[in-house]
Amino acid sequence: MKIAIPADERNLNSQVCISFGRAPYYLYYNTDNDKADFIENTAANAPGGAGIQAAQSIIDNKADILLTPRCGENAAKVIHSSGVRMYKTVPGSLIENIELYKKGSLEPLTEIHPGLHGHR
Amino acid sequence: MKVAVLSGKGGTGKTFVAVNLAYANKNSVYIDCDVEEPNGHLFFKPVIMQKTDVNVQIPVCDEYLCNGCRKCVLFCEFHALAYIGSKLMVFDKICHSCGGCEIICPQKAISEKNKTIGHYEYGYSGSIMVKTGILNTGETSGIPIIKQLLKDDPYNTGKDIFIDCPPGSSCSVIESIKDADYCVLVAEPSIFGAHNLQMVHELVKLYNKPYGAVLNKCTDGKNPSADYCQEASIPILESIAFDRELGLLNSEGKIAAQESEHYSKLFISLLEKIRLGVEK
Missing domain, CATH: 3.30.70.20 (Alpha-Beta Plaits)
Incomplete structure (x- = not known):
């Protein structure tokens, strides 16, 4: 199973990025072999629609699970139509959140914010 | 001539100046490009002749x-x-x-x-043609409506046009002043007002428009906008004093130049100065 998480830096001890659409990197973590890949977010500085493009890339990279602290309405529309399940991260590192997810301690992300639309 | 009235900050008196200029000029066209919150029609109360959707x-x-x-x-x-x-x-x-x-x-x-995404409407208030653009709630850009409002049409031909711009200095303002012959920058005496005056000043310079400032709500105290005009050599066309009576007229949707001799004279003289600025 593949888990995607927005990341501040390219290492497993990095904090989860507070923004989904404008995170600098995404971590893809394969729970079958514990392999971690960091992929740069090309939409991070987009003038608009960053969340949509980010969501598209999560799906294109075949993630099954998305762990994120928050998600805007446009990105959520894309994620929801794909079957990727979203869970809410807690403050802490990427690896801590992956461990919490594996133990079933993360809650599904149900709160969708109306989007920042260019404002950061 | 086409005169655009703009200000960086909202609430400085753009609509007040544009409405009164159009009124004092007579036989003019007033175009409200502040499509997110058009309010010039509250003063003119035009009889609407035509409504057109913008797609x-x-x-x-x-x-x-x-x-x-x-x-x-x-x-x-x-x-x-x-x-x-x-x-x-x-x-x-x-x-x-x-x-x-x-x-x-x-x-x-x-x-x-x-x-x-919205519509625009045409109507008359006496001899004044009033055009208003209205953007539907939730839509992000009013520019297509502004484009329609400013298109040449038989109503405009040969008439002086007064354009009430949206606040700020972003693309909707750029669209509104694009074809203007003159830009009137309305500013109020506050640091915020002066800062945003600077932003629109940079904009009109960028577009090579002739311009002048109207300082509104002036008191005996400090006026950072007047200081900026001096610093940047912006011609001050008029200083309008803070006036409770004027506030009252505005709040009742009355046109000051129609109600008061003082404001009628003030706007006729302001029109003359603008005309000279256009001819320069």
Whole structure:
């Protein structure tokens, strides 16, 4: 199973990025072999629609699970139509959140914010 | 002549100045380009003659023709498209109606449909033609409406036009002043007011427009906007004193130049100064 998480830096001890659409990197973590890949977010500085493009890339990279602290309405529309399940991260590192997810301690992300639309 | 009235900050008196200039000029056209919150009509109370919807083009995808190549998704600079589970998703509010996805689609699967984002209306208030643009709530850009409002039409021909701009100095303001012969910068005596005056000043310089400032709500105290005008050599066309009576007239939707001799004279003299500025 593949888990995607927005990341501040390219290492497993990095904090989860507070923004989904404008995170600098995404971590893809394969729970079958514990392999971690960091992929740069090309939409991070987009003038608009960053969340949509980010969501598209999560799906294109075949993630099954998305762990994120928050998600805007446009990105959520894309994620929801794909079957990727979203869970809410807690403050802490990427690896801590992956461990919490594996133990079933993360809650599904149900709160969708109306989007920042260019404002950061 | 076409006179645009603008100010960086909202609430400085753009509508007050534009409405009164149009009134004092007589036989003029007043165009309210502040489509997010048009309020010039509250003063003119025009009898509406015509209402026209403004539409933009939004892509629609024929699922049978689409082969999922995603060229449109990659092309869209605004990220208004996503391709998920063999379906194209279109985000209307992010789309800028450029039509690029339709051109780039090798399958000819994309066509366009109309989407109404607002309307504009024409009406008369005595000899004044009043045009108002109204953007529907929730829509992101009023520019297509401003474009329609400022298009040449038989009503405008040979008449002086007064354009009430949206606040700020962004693209909707740029669209509103594009064809103006003169820009009136309205500013109030505050640090915030002076800062935003500087922003519109830079804008009108960039577009090579003749301009002058109207300082509104002036008191005996400090006036950072007046200081900025001096510093940047902006001609001050008029200083209008803070006046409780004027506030009252405005709050009742009355046109000061119609109600008061003092303001009638003030705006006629302001018109003359603008005319001289246009001819220069």
